[in-house]
Amino acid sequence: MDELFDQFDIWSAFGQTIYLAFFSALGALILGTVLAVMRVGPVGIFNRAGAAYVNLVRNTPLTLIVTFCLLALHYQLKINLAPATSSTSIVDNGVRWAIVGLIVYHAAFVCEALRSGINTVPPGQAEAARSIGLGFGQSLRYVVLPQAFRGAIAPLASVLIALIKNTTVAYAIGVAETAAFMRDALEFRPDLSLMIFLLVAGFFVLLTMPLGILLTNLSQRMAVKR
Amino acid sequence: MAQPLVVLQDVNKHFGDLHVLKSIDLSVDKGEVVIVIGPSGSGKSTMCRTINRLETIESGTITIDGKPLPEEGKDLAQLRADVGMVFQSFNLFAHKTILDNVTLGPIKVRKKSKSQAEKDAMALLERVGVQEQAHKYPAQLSGGQQQRVAIARSLAMEPKVMLFDEPTSALDPEMINEVLDVMVGLAKDGMTMIVITHEMGFARKAANRVVFMDDGQIVEQATPQEFFTNPRSARAKDFLAKILTH
Numbered sequence: 001m002d003e004l005f006d007q008f009d010i011w012s013a014f015g016q017t018i019y020l021a022f023f024s025a026l027g028a029l030i031l032g033t034v035l036a037v038m039r040v041g042p043v044g045i046f047n048r049a050g051a052a053y054v055n056l057v058r059n060t061p062l063t064l065i066v067t068f069c070l071l072a073l074h075y076q077l078k079i080n081l082a083p084a085t086s087s088t089s090i091v092d093n094g095v096r097w098a099i100v101g102l103i104v105y106h107a108a109f110v111c112e113a114l115r116s117g118i119n120t121v122p123p124g125q126a127e128a129a130r131s132i133g134l135g136f137g138q139s140l141r142y143v144v145l146p147q148a149f150r151g152a153i154a155p156l157a158s159v160l161i162a163l164i165k166n167t168t169v170a171y172a173i174g175v176a177e178t179a180a181f182m183r184d185a186l187e188f189r190p191d192l193s194l195m196i197f198l199l200v201a202g203f204f205v206l207l208t209m210p211l212g213i214l215l216t217n218l219s220q221r222m223a224v225k226r
Numbered sequence: 227m228a229q230p231l232v233v234l235q236d237v238n239k240h241f242g243d244l245h246v247l248k249s250i251d252l253s254v255d256k257g258e259v260v261i262v263i264g265p266s267g268s269g270k271s272t273m274c275r276t277i278n279r280l281e282t283i284e285s286g287t288i289t290i291d292g293k294p295l296p297e298e299g300k301d302l303a304q305l306r307a308d309v310g311m312v313f314q315s316f317n318l319f320a321h322k323t324i325l326d327n328v329t330l331g332p333i334k335v336r337k338k339s340k341s342q343a344e345k346d347a348m349a350l351l352e353r354v355g356v357q358e359q360a361h362k363y364p365a366q367l368s369g370g371q372q373q374r375v376a377i378a379r380s381l382a383m384e385p386k387v388m389l390f391d392e393p394t395s396a397l398d399p400e401m402i403n404e405v406l407d408v409m410v411g412l413a414k415d416g417m418t419m420i421v422i423t424h425e426m427g428f429a430r431k432a433a434n435r436v437v438f439m440d441d442g443q444i445v446e447q448a449t450p451q452e453f454f455t456n457p458r459s460a461r462a463k464d465f466l467a468k469i470l471t472h
Contacts, residue, residue: 028249041444042298062289065415076455122315123318124313124315124317125317125320126317127280127311127317127377128311128313128317128318128379129308129319130280130306131278131306131309131311131380132306132330132331132335132379132380132383133282133304133306133308133331133383134303134304134330134331134334134335135299135300135303135337138303138334138335142330142334143319143330146321147320150321169249184421195345201399224320225363225365226261226365226367
């Protein structure tokens with residue numbers, strides 16, 4: 001074990017994974033909420049756009065989306081997410097495009113989790129909100145979404161756990177995260193492969209299991225009593 | 227005479243093939259208390275819900291205080307603020323305290339300050355007799371208490387007219403009177419009310435007029451005294467016979 005830590009920069013790989021997961025989760029939550037609002041809103045064109053987005057993205061492999069981001073958007077269309085002149089341009093672009101890909105993909109799942117949360121809110125709640133003169137946006141913001149988020153904590157937890165593990169796909173575009181460490185380590189220290197697998201598995205379990213327990217707990221405590 | 231507060235003219239609505247509102251004409255004066263009764267499926271609830279456009283209509287006009295009902299957007303929200311609505315299933319905001327339920331509209335729609343809204347809300351909660359529950363959540367209250375809070379929530383908007391959609395139908399018998407007492411009080415204070423209910427006691431005590439609906443139409447309108455003792459239409463006689471025999 002010590003040999004591995006001496007030979008490879010495991011901590012920075014773990015750190016990169018957490019970095020990817022944190023910003024992707026944040027972005028996916030925001031974009032997913034926007035999509036969910038579009039899908040439940042009264043404007044037909046937004047409904048259809050939201051549905052089209054979810055159906056397209058949800059049914060596309062994540063590896064395709066992430067590699068598309070870097071290879072098509074960055075290399076071919078020359079869209080830079082980091083100044084091209086900076087010395088860390090290549091690494092930064094890789095990480096940022098990976099985050100974009102992860103956000104785009106998981107936002108579709110966040111949207112569907114939230115919609116299932118919105119379905120836990122009885123229609124009478126929105127009717128009561130409208131009947132005291134709240135507009136569509138206000139009804140969503142003050143009455144429907146706060147209850148929908150609580151009802152969506154459990155499905156959102158599943159999305160979050162999937163997202164954390166899916167950060168390993170960033171390895172496909174050369175981001176130095178945990179899966180990249182695993183590949184290097186397996187290549188150079190095949191004698192320790194069992195240890196390497198266990199270490200990586202342990203890292204992810206350590207990251208996701210407490211989160212799962214915490215969120216399940218939270219979903220029970222925050223549940224709206226009816 | 228002043229112009230009526232709520233006017234429905236030749237209002238029609240379908241649910242699919244079902245013609246639920248058939249050329250409804252109704253006008254309600256300021257300060258008037260109108261009871262709507264009729265068998266289930268007669269369209270009374272739908273009619274009530276068209277008045278604040280929770281249900282849209284296909285033809286005809288609805289005016290409130292002389293102004294036609296806006297289609298959508300800000301104007302509609304503004305109108306709804308002026309039309310209080312009390313639901314059969316209370317529909318208190320489940321994630322908010324009783325006090326927050328009552329202050330939400332005044333703060334977000336009427337732009338009252340929080341302290342003023344809370345002061346007014348407490349006065350209203352006292353008026354309906356649930357001031358002690360102000361910091362609890364809806365699920366912790368009895369049905370009767372929840373419905374009284376719902377009335378306070380509507381009153382907080384200082385509405386011109388209040389709609390009650392079977393306000394006591396979901397309540398245990400012992401809680402019905404506490405809600406009806408509040409409603410009788412409102413009627414005495416001159417609130418314009420349209421109430422869907424089968425509570426004959428309330429109708430006798432507080433109503434100016436009874437509107438009997440059947441099969442999507444207004445069949446008969448009369449004073450409570452006249453309607454309950456001497457209904458003219460056969461359908462009203464039949465309906466009253468069914469609900470009064472027990």
